[in-house]
Amino acid sequence: xxxxxxxxxxxxxxxxxxxxxxxxxxxxxxxxxxxxxxxxxxxxxxxxxxxxxxxxxxxxxxxxxxxxxxxxxxxxxxxxxxxxxxxxxxxxxxxxxxxxxxxxxxxxxxxxxxxxxxxxxxxxxxxxxxxxxxxxxxxxxxxxxxxxxxxxxxxxxxxxxxxxxxxxxxxxxxxxxxxxxxxxxxxxxxxxxxxxxxxxxxxxxxxxxxxxxxxxxxxxxxxxxxxxxxxxxxxxxxxxxxxxxxxxxxxxxxxxxxxxxxxxxxxxxxxxxxxxxxxxxxxxxxxxxxxxxxxxxxxxxxxxxxxxxxxxxxxxxxxxxxxxxxxxxxxxxxxxxxxxxxxxxxxxxxxxxxxxxxxxxxxxxxxxxxxxxxxxxxxxxxxxxxxxxxxxxxxxxxxxxxxxxxxxxxxxxxxxxxxxxxxxxxxxxxxxxxxxxxxxxxxxxxxxxxxxxxxxxxxxxxxxxxxxxxxxxxxxxxxxxxxxxxxxxxxxxxxxxxxxxxxxxxxxxxxxxxxxxxxxxxxxxxxxxxxxxxxxxxxxxxxxxxxxxxxxxxxxxxxxxxxxxxxxxxxxxxxxxxxxxxxxxxxxxxxxxxxxxxxxxxxxxxxxxxxxxxxxxxxxxxxxxxxxxxxxxxxxxxxxxxxxxxxxxxxxxxxxxxxxxxxxxxxxxxxxxxxxxxxxxxxxxxxxxxxxxxxxxxxxxxxxxxxxxxxxxxxxxxxxxxxxxxxxxxxxxxxxxxxxxxxxxxxxxxxxxxxxxxxxxxxxxxxxxxxxxxxxx
Amino acid sequence: xxxxxxxxxxxxxxxxxxxxxxxxxxxxxxxxxxxxxxxxxxxxxxxxxxxxxxxxxxxxxxxxxxxxxxxxxxxxxxxxxxxxxxxxxxxxxxxxxxxxxxxxxxxxxxxx
Numbered sequence: 001x002x003x004x005x006x007x008x009x010x011x012x013x014x015x016x017x018x019x020x021x022x023x024x025x026x027x028x029x030x031x032x033x034x035x036x037x038x039x040x041x042x043x044x045x046x047x048x049x050x051x052x053x054x055x056x057x058x059x060x061x062x063x064x065x066x067x068x069x070x071x072x073x074x075x076x077x078x079x080x081x082x083x084x085x086x087x088x089x090x091x092x093x094x095x096x097x098x099x100x101x102x103x104x105x106x107x108x109x110x111x112x113x114x115x116x117x118x119x120x121x122x123x124x125x126x127x128x129x130x131x132x133x134x135x136x137x138x139x140x141x142x143x144x145x146x147x148x149x150x151x152x153x154x155x156x157x158x159x160x161x162x163x164x165x166x167x168x169x170x171x172x173x174x175x176x177x178x179x180x181x182x183x184x185x186x187x188x189x190x191x192x193x194x195x196x197x198x199x200x201x202x203x204x205x206x207x208x209x210x211x212x213x214x215x216x217x218x219x220x221x222x223x224x225x226x227x228x229x230x231x232x233x234x235x236x237x238x239x240x241x242x243x244x245x246x247x248x249x250x251x252x253x254x255x256x257x258x259x260x261x262x263x264x265x266x267x268x269x270x271x272x273x274x275x276x277x278x279x280x281x282x283x284x285x286x287x288x289x290x291x292x293x294x295x296x297x298x299x300x301x302x303x304x305x306x307x308x309x310x311x312x313x314x315x316x317x318x319x320x321x322x323x324x325x326x327x328x329x330x331x332x333x334x335x336x337x338x339x340x341x342x343x344x345x346x347x348x349x350x351x352x353x354x355x356x357x358x359x360x361x362x363x364x365x366x367x368x369x370x371x372x373x374x375x376x377x378x379x380x381x382x383x384x385x386x387x388x389x390x391x392x393x394x395x396x397x398x399x400x401x402x403x404x405x406x407x408x409x410x411x412x413x414x415x416x417x418x419x420x421x422x423x424x425x426x427x428x429x430x431x432x433x434x435x436x437x438x439x440x441x442x443x444x445x446x447x448x449x450x451x452x453x454x455x456x457x458x459x460x461x462x463x464x465x466x467x468x469x470x471x472x473x474x475x476x477x478x479x480x481x482x483x484x485x486x487x488x489x490x491x492x493x494x495x496x497x498x499x500x501x502x503x504x505x506x507x508x509x510x511x512x513x514x515x516x517x518x519x520x521x522x523x524x525x526x527x528x529x530x531x532x533x534x535x536x537x538x539x540x541x542x543x544x545x546x547x548x549x550x551x552x553x554x555x556x557x558x559x560x561x562x563x564x565x566x567x568x569x570x571x572x573x574x575x576x577x578x579x580x581x582x583x584x585x586x587x588x589x590x591x592x593x594x595x596x597x598x599x600x601x602x603x604x605x606x607x608x609x610x611x612x613x614x615x616x617x618x619x620x621x622x623x624x625x626x627x628x629x630x631x632x633x634x635x636x637x638x639x640x641x642x643x644x645x646x647x648x649x650x651x652x653x654x655x656x657x658x659x660x661x662x663x664x665x666x667x668x669x670x671x672x673x674x675x676x677x678x679x680x681x682x683x684x685x686x687x688x689x690x691x692x693x694x695x696x697x698x699x700x701x702x703x704x705x706x707x708x709x710x711x712x713x714x715x716x717x718x719x720x721x722x723x724x725x726x727x728x729x730x731x732x733x734x735x736x737x738x739x740x741x742x743x744x745x746x747x748x749x750x751x752x753x754x755x756x757x758x759x760x761x762x763x764x765x766x767x768x769x770x771x772x773x774x775x776x777x
Numbered sequence: 778x779x780x781x782x783x784x785x786x787x788x789x790x791x792x793x794x795x796x797x798x799x800x801x802x803x804x805x806x807x808x809x810x811x812x813x814x815x816x817x818x819x820x821x822x823x824x825x826x827x828x829x830x831x832x833x834x835x836x837x838x839x840x841x842x843x844x845x846x847x848x849x850x851x852x853x854x855x856x857x858x859x860x861x862x863x864x865x866x867x868x869x870x871x872x873x874x875x876x877x878x879x880x881x882x883x884x885x886x887x888x889x
Binding site for chain 1: 778779780781782783784785786787788789790791792793794795796797798799800802803805807810811814815817818819821822823824825826827828829830831832833834835841842843844845847848850851852854855856858859860861862863865866867868869870872873878880881
């Protein structure tokens with residue numbers, strides 16, 4: 001399993017090399033290998049006797065973070081969607097993207113996304129799941145911004161990133177709390193500890209945080225605003241990420257944790273409440289859109305809301321319908337996106353006001369679109385899979401009688417009406433989409449290109465998806481026991497057996513479908529009479545403005561904060577660094593009782609040492625007050641040579657030698673350079689900054705002294721130097737211990753030291769020898 | 778003696794930091810040099826002073842002064858020499874190109 005997850009990203013490494021030959025053979029043909037192989041690997045798991053399997057691979061065992069993959073029904077459904085639709089989308093993109101585009105980048109992003117998404121649905125480890133989750137956000141960001149020269153693309157990419165990553169971080173908080181409560185990172189183990197989690201005082205916080213992650217990812221109200229802007233991505237991406245797979249990650253997450261959360265009525269209130277609001281609002285807004293992909297984006301949001309609502313119901317029928325609809329939605333919405341892309345490709349516009357009458361020019365696309373939209377609308381025909389899950393949805397709305405709290409009972413009673421209301425608009429936008437594009441008056445002179453039917457390669461993917469729509473519609477039980485039953489079982493926690501059949505008899509759900517179709521047709525026919533309502537609702541209200549306002553304000557605020565301390569002045573930066581060291585170290589020394597000064601165990605004080613020390617101290621302080629270049633250099637030299645004398649006294653002959661040599665060369669260098677440098681000026685800063693400098697430097701010096709004294713007085717363990725004394729000759733073969741340490745025991749250190757010197761020498765050479773651009777030398 | 782040397786290291790640091798906080802490149806380099814001197818003295822004092830012979834093995838001598846700080850300091854002296862020389866030449870070149878060695882004037886226009 002590990003290999004299948006990482007296959008796409010491994011292939012991505014080769015893409016830059018393969019794409020060099022993109023003029024001869026489209027890179028997409030190679031990319032298709034990855035999802036196709038994954039699909040073939042997993043499709044064999046479909047079957048009545050499927051059992052969940054586990055694959056474990058260590059990653060960071062010390063933190064309980066491992067690549068534990070768990071394949072149950074739910075994961076299997078998603079893996080098949082990701083790989084299956086992935087294959088079709090790649091095939092479609094071969095004809096959609098011209099070889100003059102930056103194919104290498106596109107396919108690398110796409111392959112990264114595939115790995116990320118497979119990782120999300122297969123991971124059994126909370127934190128691995130989170131990592132893959134954020135990786136999907138990042139690859140989505142890159143893909144939305146693929147045409148990065150367009151301002152709208154960049155805006156959409158940033159928006160999706162901000163919103164989904166915000167949700168992802170909340171989710172991480174929820175995961176950490178779950179880990180703290182249960183002590184395990186395995187999702188399956190956590191699902192077995194439902195009682196502990198339900199009784200935890202953090203339960204509602206966990207619920208809210210994880211749902212926030214799911215709602216932002218799955219574009220639920222009011223976080224849905226990123227999805228319409230994400231339509232700036234190339235159409236294959238919209239079909240794949242923003243309809244079939246990535247936006248369903250939130251649904252996946254809710255489904256995954258349903259066995260725990262559904263016991264609490266707040267889960268129903270939040271998930272179904274938000275879901276049904278999303279369903280209604282998005283389908284209402286979809287009717288107003290003029291861009292084909294805009295309609296499809298809002299339609300996706302509303303369908304996601306419907307699935308979310310069903311997961312919130314938590315009944316057998318609802319969960320079965322939810323997983324069934326995940327599959328159905330991927331088939332018809334994927335194909336509709338591809339057809340929208342075809343229309344765009346062939347006519348040069350996606351504006352539905354300019355389109356019309358294309359049915360005679362693009363008969364195959366039109367036929368496919370009719371199947372797709374009628375399935376989406378839930379039209380009662382026995383060869384459309386959308387009808388089945390819609391009918392089950394209505395059935396599920398009527399079975400909500402398990403709730404005790406009054407709020408939940410109220411919502412449960414309202415939901416059938418809300419569901420019908422939302423579905424009427426679903427029906428209207430479906431009809432609007434297909435009839436507006438393919439029937440009516442032709443406006444050929446308004447179209448940028450002369451339309452004709454798309455090439456067969458482009459049609460192939462939507463044809464396969466529509467065949468899926470029809471096949472599932474004709475024989476729904478084909479996918480029932482081998483696949484859907486396992487999925488529903490994984491979500492519900494117990495086996496669900498459900499027969500899917502077309503004719504239920506004259507049950508309430510059927511009447512609801514009839515109402516939707518009837519009222520929907522009437523409203524669609526008289527659309528121009530009521531369309532003015534959009535001027536009042538939403539009118540000028542816009543969630544985008546809220547987002548833009550927040551973004552704008554936070555940008556201004558962070559710019560202000562940054563500017564307040566990033567002044568560009570070296571002195572300020574040094575002050576921050578040194579001041580922070582002093583301010584943090586002193587209190588910690590005090591708090592931990594680290595200051596420990598005693599005067600025992602010291603060597604004797606001799607007069608000549610004290611004199612040398614005093615000279616060094618005076619010289620060091622004098623460097624501050626001298627304003628003559630030569631004088632400063634010489635006082636600095638006094639410090640250096642004084643130090644060399646101390647080295648001799650303290651039995652360090654090697655140090656003394658080196659210090660003498662280095663000090664002499666340094667002096668020469670200083671003198672050479674100082675000759676060219678401007679003379680030192682009197683210090684001109686005011687009393688205030690002078691006293692700050694003084695406080696910081698004295699504080700820092702005092703800190704060093706205190707640390708040194710405390711360290712001298714505190715001996716926590718034996719010196720390690722004895723080892724060097726003992727082994728210098730036996731291991732290093734030398735009598736000068738310091739030299740043996742440098743060239744033998746710490747040889748690599750010294751090697752790098754030489755490298756540093758070499759680099760410095762190169763830098764100096766460059767600075768002196770290379771001519772400046774201005775030709776100053 | 779260790780106490781006095783530690784205080785001396787502190788004084789070297791104080792003078793070094795004060796120079797570091799000045800505007801002129803020259804002073805900053807002087808400050809950096811002083812700080813490295815202070816650090817060397819600090820490390821050497823850590824290893825206790827004047828205990829035993831210089832760390833060169835000789836027959837009949839058991840007690841040597843601590844060789845480890847000396848090895849560290851030796852590395853450090855050489856590195857700080859490299860850094861100082863680079864800084865010096867950088868200062869030379871920068872003041873030649875820009876006509877000033879005042880760090881406040883070298884900040885770039887947008888922050889003026």
